[in-house]
Amino acid sequence: MATATASSSSNSSGGSTAAEIEDLRARVSATRWPATAGVDDWSRGVPAGYLKELAGYWAAGFDWRAEEAALNEIPQFETEIDGQTIHFFHARSPEPGALPIVLTHGWPSSPVEFMKVVGPLTDPRSHGGDPGDAFHVVLPSLPGYGFSNPIGEAGFNLFAVARMWAELMRRLGYERYVAQGTDVGSGVAGMLPMVAPGQVAGVHLSGTGAAPPFGPALEPDRFSGADQARARKFNEFREEGTGYLALQSTRPQTLAYSLNDSPVGQLAWIVEKVHEWTDPAIDLPDAAVDRDQLLANVSLYWFTGSGASSAHAVYEGMQAWKAFAAQQSGPAPKSDVPVGVAVFAADTAIRSLMDPDGAIEHWSEYGRGGHFAAMEVPELLVEDVRLFSRSLR
Secondary structure (H helix, E strand, C coil): CCCCCCCCCCCCCCCCCHHHHHHHHHHHHCCCCCCCCCCCCHHHCCCHHHHHHHHHHHHHCCCHHHHHHHHCCCCEEEEEECCEEEEEEEECCCCCCCEEEEEECCCCCCHHHHHHHHHHHHCHHHHCCCHHHCEEEEEECCCCCCCCCCCCCCCCCHHHHHHHHHHHHHHCCCCCEEEEEECHHHHHHHHHHHHCCCCEEEEEEECCCCCCCCCCCCCHHHCCHHHHHHHHHHHHHHHHCCHHHHHHCCCHHHHHHHHHHCHHHHHHHHHHHHHHHCCCCCCCHHHHCCHHHHHHHHHHHHHHCHHHHHHHHHHHHHHHHHHHHHHCCCCCCCCCCCEEEEECCCCCCCHHHHCCCCCCCEEEECCCCCCCHHHHCHHHHHHHHHHHHHHHC
């Protein structure tokens, strides 16, 4: 990993030490596996048989150094904004007319999620695309994630992160840019036009849900077709899939001890979400996404201690959201910049709920992929971002 100011251009190898890698392998090999409940399916969480095999590959077959080298092929830097260390990748396009774009990941993810889209976005000419669709890519790590650690003085809330991104783009000399985000990152992207008026050309969102997870259930009969199926899927998630969120948003420190001490615990915590949130037509997490890319993301969490810090980021983010909701007397303010939304097969976003006024200019629905679209179906996400952005150039 390179360490530099936002205006510098150095890039050097760094990150985990050989001792840390050996410690990871030893810890995985020495895992004290729990007794099972007589079932080995996903009904109670990650099945032991599957996790033992994946953990065995992590310890003996996975090459972290190769993944680290691939990450280090993209220039990366650190800067401090509002007392927070921000780590970011910055890949400039060879095309002179490229449009800047800032990509924001969510939980339980990191910039590793976007590695397959950086090349096609920055250099479409070399990836069978139109050079007129090129972007300069800025890819930061959220506070408390990856090398943007620890969480700084400002804490974690979406407005604060959006202000940091606006300042980062200013320091990089980008006066007009697109914001793309998924999961928590979609909230950051959506707020950027409010904190940087006149600078955000458009906002592209993915990984969005039908409604807040702690709100009321939806009435599926209000909808038809694919939207009715999404409403049912959202209700299932609300009833059975929010345990992780309840724990992280109320007792992150209790969870932090396990995530920071057990690599297999960290692996299971992330793999469960990859299983539940990826394309429903694909059975296993490492069939929906590349196995090595999945483990690269988990490894980054392990080596940086991001399991614990991201749990605290979720806690602080939820506290900020609750405080904002309590003070909000009317509809949240909306930006007047163009908005695009990509909905993949595992997503629950419903247009009539998200866009009751018909203000969203670009809405795409795909029969493949899911919450981690940049890993699952990178070609679809890239094409959707290109389509949305053409009118903004």
